Amino acid sequence: MSTSAEGNAPAWQAEIAALQATLAAAIAAADDAAALRQIEVDALGKKGSVTALMKRVGALPPDERRAYGAAAGQARGAVSAALAARSDALAQARLQAELDDRSFDETLVGSSTRRGAVHPLSLVRRDIEDVFSSMGFHVLDYPEVDSEFSNFEALNIPSWHPARDMQDTFWLDAGHLLRTHTSAGQVRTMHRLGGEPFRAIFPGRVFRYESTDASHEHTFHQVEGLMIDRAPAAGGPGVSVGHLLDAMRTLLSAIFGEAVQVRLRPGYFPFVEPGFELDIACRNCGGAGCSVCKQSGWLELLPCGLVHPNVLRMGGLDPDQWQGWAFGLGLSRLVMMRYGIGDIRLMLSGDARFCEPFVAGC
Numbered sequence: 001m002s003t004s005a006e007g008n009a010p011a012w013q014a015e016i017a018a019l020q021a022t023l024a025a026a027i028a029a030a031d032d033a034a035a036l037r038q039i040e041v042d043a044l045g046k047k048g049s050v051t052a053l054m055k056r057v058g059a060l061p062p063d064e065r066r067a068y069g070a071a072a073g074q075a076r077g078a079v080s081a082a083l084a085a086r087s088d089a090l091a092q093a094r095l096q097a098e099l100d101d102r103s104f105d106e107t108l109v110g111s112s113t114r115r116g117a118v119h120p121l122s123l124v125r126r127d128i129e130d131v132f133s134s135m136g137f138h139v140l141d142y143p144e145v146d147s148e149f150s151n152f153e154a155l156n157i158p159s160w161h162p163a164r165d166m167q168d169t170f171w172l173d174a175g176h177l178l179r180t181h182t183s184a185g186q187v188r189t190m191h192r193l194g195g196e197p198f199r200a201i202f203p204g205r206v207f208r209y210e211s212t213d214a215s216h217e218h219t220f221h222q223v224e225g226l227m228i229d230r231a232p233a234a235g236g237p238g239v240s241v242g243h244l245l246d247a248m249r250t251l252l253s254a255i256f257g258e259a260v261q262v263r264l265r266p267g268y269f270p271f272v273e274p275g276f277e278l279d280i281a282c283r284n285c286g287g288a289g290c291s292v293c294k295q296s297g298w299l300e301l302l303p304c305g306l307v308h309p310n311v312l313r314m315g316g317l318d319p320d321q322w323q324g325w326a327f328g329l330g331l332s333r334l335v336m337m338r339y340g341i342g343d344i345r346l347m348l349s350g351d352a353r354f355c356e357p358f359v360a361g362c
């Protein structure tokens with residue numbers, strides 16, 4: 001059926017050789033990966049010319065099929081190999097062109113990436129957590145969205161109480177609010193850890209609906225401290241204002257690396273009795289008076305006191321059996337004092353330059 005004009009060689013031999021030669025020329029002429037890919041599809045794809053060769057084997061006389069299959073298979077292998085070789089050669093040429101490109105100077109120093117820094121609030125918070133952990137305190141975390149109950153009622157501040165006006169509140173729906181102070185975690189902690197003496201701190205972000213100035217933000221950080229022990233009447237050591245002050249002094253000297261001048265004033269908070277305000281001498285101005293301390297030389301930093309019996313009751317603790325002290329440290333203000341930051345509003349401004357001096361602390 002299919003012998004060539006010159007003699008015995010079947011016609012398909014010349015046909016396969018011609019196709020192979022055409023493809024070899026096309027592959028050699030292809031000068032990018034897309035052109036090569038097209039040739040590959042046209043030759044080896046489902047409807048490709050080489051694939052078509054393979055399909056024709058059934059139409060040949062049985063005695064030619066074996067030789068035909070071998071020749072078509074060899075053509076397919078040769079085309080695949082030529083495609084791969086050309087692809088390698090093109091990649092190599094591309095690389096060489098990049099290396100030859102004199103506009104690229106591989107001896108130039110690379111540009112450096114900017115290093116991040118730990119925010120000073122986090123640095124001081126870590127220090128405080130270390131100091132209190134070493135004194136046996138748990139470090140707890142509570143939600144920023146809390147209930148009116150935790151934030152006020154559980155702290156002996158019912159809805160009619162004038163003390164609610166001391167902390168202007170961002171109200172949410174259905175008795176929820178953005179906590180105005182970390183004290184919102186006090187009663188929850190008593191339920192969680194009570195029944196045994198315990199010590200805990202709970203640092204966090206708090207929110208107040210108030211106008212801002214150099215020392216007031218609507219969003220700032222506090223650290224709450226709470227210590228509960230058995231009353232002497234219940235055979236325990238009890239807790240005292242002396243112990244509270246001692247813990248506060250330990251904390252402040254650890255933060256500032258030296259003894260800090262403090263003063264204690266009576267302070268009113270419905271959830272402590274007696275209550276105090278612990279102020280520290282303004283380190284921004286050395287006590288001379290500045291915008292941070294509102295010219296007074298002192299900065300209100302650390303309200304504290306002995307836990308009110310009503311709050312102990314709310315926490316499921318019998319005030320005849322249990323006593324406690326609590327403090328609510330203004331962490332943002334402490335950070336300002338430690339690093340001489342003149343305006344609290346810089347703290348959460350989101351300006352990356354604010355953190356640059358603290359890169360070394362990472």
Ligand code: FA5
Binds near residue numbers: 208
């Ligand atoms: C309270 O928030 C009480 N929960 C503290 C407390 C806890 C008292 C436990 C007794 C026992 P006060 O509203 O004073 O108290 O806030 C505590 C501290 O947070 C202040 O001393 C001050 O350092 C800081 N602070 C208060 N308001 C702001 C504000 N707007 N911006 C920055 N810091 C503030």
